[in-house]
Every structure is written in C-alpha cells, then in structure tokens.
Amino acid sequence: MKSIWTITRRELQSFFDSLMAYIMLIAFLGFSGFFTWLFGADVFFVKQASLQSFFSIAYWTLFFFIPALTMRQFAEENRSGTLELLLTKPVSDWQVVLGKFLSTLLLILIALGLTLPYYITVASLGPVDHGAVWTGYLGLILMSSAYISIGVFTSSFSNNQIVSYLLALFIGIFFQIIFSLLSSNFGGFIGEALNFLSVSTHFDSISRGVIDTKDLLFFISLIFLGLILTEANLAKKRL
Amino acid sequence: MDIVVENLTKKYGAQKAVDNISFRVKTGEILGFLGPNGAGKTTTMKAIVTYLTPNDGNIRVGDYSIFENPDEVKKNIGYLPENNPLYSDMPVIDYLKFVAELQGIEKGRIKDKILQMIVTCGLEGEKHKKIGELSKGYKQRVGLAQALIHDPKVLILDEPTSGLDPNQIVEIRELIKKIGREKTVILSSHILAEVEATCDRILIINKGKIVADGTSSDLRKRSEGNEVLKVRIEEGEKNEIFKALQGLNSVGIVDFMKKDDTAYEIQTKPGLSSRKDIFRLCVDKGWILTEITPLETKLEDIFRELTMN
Secondary structure, three states, rough: OOOHHHHHHHHHHHHOOOOOHHHHHHHHHHHHHHHHOOOOOHHHHOOOOOOOHHHHHHHHHHHHHHHHHHHHHHHHHHOOOOOHHHOOOOOOHHHHHHHHHHHHHHHHHHHHHHHHHHHHHHHHHOOOHHHHHHHHHHHHHHHHHHHHHHHHHHHOOOOOOHHHHHHHHHHHHHHHHHHHHHHHOOOOHHHHHHHHOOOHHHHEEEEEEOOOOHHHHHHHHHHHHHHHHHHHHHHOOOO | OOOOEEEEEEEEEEEEHHHEEEEOOOOOOOEEOOOOOOOOHHHHHHHHHHOOOOOOOEEEEEOOOOOOOOOHHHEEEEEEOOOOOOOOOEEEHHHHHHHHHHHOOOOHHHHHHHHHHHHHHOOOOHOOOOOOHHHHHHHHHHHHHHHHHHOOOOOEEEOOOOOOOHHHHHHHHHHHHHHOOOOOOEEEOOOOOHHHHOOEEEEEEOOOEEEEEEEEHHHHHHOOOOOOHHHHHOOOOOHHHHHHHOOOOOOEEEEOOOOOOOOOEEEEOOOOOOOHHHHHHHHHHOEEEEEEEEOOOOOHHHHHHOOHH
C-alpha cells in the first residue's frame, strides 16, 4: 500500500514538474468554462440552473485529455529503461500499475474539484437538482477512470508516446461514440449488447441522477479489464 | 549472502541466450562476468534480479529463491542495469528519496541514508540538480547510489564503467572495491583490464555457456603451457642468429618480431626453460644479449581463444 502511494506521488510530481498538469488544468477549465458559461448551449441559453451543459462538454474534453496524461506513463519508462529499475525494486507489477493509475485519477479529481465554483455559481442562480450534480460528477469520475485504465494499458504497449496516445483514442472512441452509433443500426441482442458497451449510455443515465448497479458494474469492469491487461503486458515482458 | 545459480536456461524464442549454466558466488567475493556482446551476461544478471523469468533452473540469493520469494530477493539486491536508466526530470535528492521509500527504509532514517549515499558516491555538489543535467560520470554515481541506498548484501552491476573517462573509471572501480569487501558482487564488463583490477574471480561466458571460471592467474596458468620469451640480440647477422637459436635443444619455435630488427620471439619446448641456453649461446658466439623478457599470456589472448570459434 505504501509503495503504491510512493509511486503515485512520484507520478503526480512528474505531472507538475513537466508542466503537463498545469496545461491540462488550464485547458480543461478554459474549455469547459467557455462552453458552460459563454458559448453554444450554455447555462444562460438553456435558462435552467443545471450543470448538464458542463457535464456534456467535460465528457468530451476529458476523453481527449486523459490519453495525453497517460501516454507517457509506461511508454517513457519503456523507452528509457527505467521500468526495469522500478520493477526490480521490492514492488509488484500490480502496485506499479495501480500507482500510475491513481496518479492520473488524482489529477483528474483536482481538475474536477476546481470546477466546484461552477456548481456554487449555478446553485446561486436558481434551484439546482443537487442529486443530479453529484451523480454527474460521479459519472465523470467513473468515465475518467475507465479511460485512464485504457490509456495506461496502451501506454504499456509501446515506447512511443504518440503511438500510445493514438491507440488510446482509437480504443476509446469505440466506447465513447461508435458503439452507441452502431447500436441504433442493429436491432435485437446485438443492438442491446452494443448499447451496453457504450460509455455514453451509462454516463447519460448516471448524470441524469440515476445510479444503477448495471452502470457501476460496467465502469468497474472496464477499469479492471484495462488494469489487468496492463499487468499482463508487464508480465509478458519478463518471459 | 551467497548467490547460487543452478542450471539456468533462458530462451528468446528458439534461441538460447543462456544455456544451462550453474555457478556460485560467495559472500565477500567480487565476480567478474566476462564475455563478448550477446554472450548472455545481461540475461543472466536480469534473471538474478528477478526481472526475467528463466525457462529452466533456479537462482537462490541467500535462502531465497527468485520464484518463491522474489520480494525478499529484491530487498537484498542492489542493481545497476546496463545504460544506467534514471528519471532525468527528477532532482538527485528526490530520486534517492523515492528509491529509499520503495526499498522500505523507515521514514526516520531516509534522510541520513540519502546524506550517507551522497557522501559515499561524491554527489555533494550535484544533489539539487536534475538528473538529466548531470554528466555521465555523475549519472553513474547516482545509479550506484540508488543501488546502494538500502545497504544490500548483494550487488549486481551491469557494465558499471561503460562510457566513463579513465579518471572516472578508476574512481568507480575504487568505490566498488571498497563497497565490495563485505558484499557479494557480480559485475559484468568487456573491458578485461577492469575485471582483472577489480575482481577476485572471473567467469567467462560465451554463447550462453561458461567457458572459464577462476582467478585471473588461474586462467593464465591454464592457457600458458610453455614459456614464451622476447629476446634481443645485437651485433650479429640476423639469419645466422636465427639458425643458431633454432638449433638449441630447448627451443621450439623462433620468430622474428614484427617491426623490430634485433628482437626474436622464442617459444620454449613444453616443460623446459631456454633462458640459460640462449645466454650461453650468445657468450660463445660473442653476440650482445640486451634483453630477455618472458612474455605473459595476456588475458585478452585467453579471452579471444575461449570465445572465438
């Protein structure tokens, strides 16, 4: 447990040292703020005290930003050879994977924490469905975790950061939108299965304020699948 | 803590990188691992530090097997990989702290340990710099510091002096010797002089197999067989001298030395010594003998002989 935290802290420190964290925070707050308050279907256009517009813009910004955060995590260590040094310390592969996963998740939590003023502002404008706001945040956290685990996995594949970024986007886009587009073209079981695989289906239902175990189960399995595959990928290098 | 390698085999695909090798390194011993590139040195070392899983065989470090107690093995080993990979964006002190925490050193002792490593490895002036800004020699010291910080009983160093300048090489060697007194050390290299200067025992490996094992003088004795002399005789007709030398009973083969008119290389017949005969010959003929030097078989020659086909 202590080792996981040691690794998480180092990774988080490296996000801030490399300015990646600041760029991500500023860009995320900038984008989401712009579309929540100033442009398009913003709060004033919708004329409702709701954070729906923030959640739908955050859904897409996070989708593009997360692979940029995770892309270096294993790719860089593979390239420079530091992974070998790390894995020959008394830590398990699993602890390394979890440490890296948690560091990115923490950064996302910081980013989402910084949007709480949006919530306070909207709440001061009119009656807000508080439950829906909290479940919306929960939806963003779950969806981020799923993409972080996919990103960490694709990062463990390659020693090239760009390759791991593109691979994460490629895998992610299926969950993000393609499965849900396809599901409307298929009827019956295939359609339902594709619909279940779509992150947007589960995200929408959670951010509307309904927490269904089915949705939680989907996200948790996606997260664990990504992490387990990463661990398997590390183990494969030793054979 | 002894290292015992038993029947270690490691394949990459169909190719055997390490083929059924066994050896033992005792506490306090510095073992030099020699071999041409691709002989299996690094693979063996990676298997000892639990990074690679062997296809066959077992490795024990002290009482711990790499299969059953990998974490205990890792705790007792300090490892400096080839090319010395480090996080270049981290300051030296932060990096050492990170490693100390991973090694499970108690919080209260971490600061002391880091200071101790900085002194031992001579990183005083560089401790706040980022690792990426350091010169190669200092990076190597950081690599050694991270390997030593938890005071491991076993040290595995893969080409610790590659890419350093001669002064740095001597410094690192001295450091290894100093540290190695109470630890078990395996270091690999393809610089023979280095292995000879630092190691108590040499293991030569070629194509995944051990081809020689012993101290450097052991290895010399084994390959020497007969005495080889360099003899310099002045004021005499070359061919006449050559014939006379060849005529001596104890002399096997005589050769002119390249680029040297007055010197001859003489191989004595097995079990005999030709020095006295040569001296008497010169006295009889009135030639002036200015040099007799026994030529030692160089470690390089032994190495080439063992690893060339």
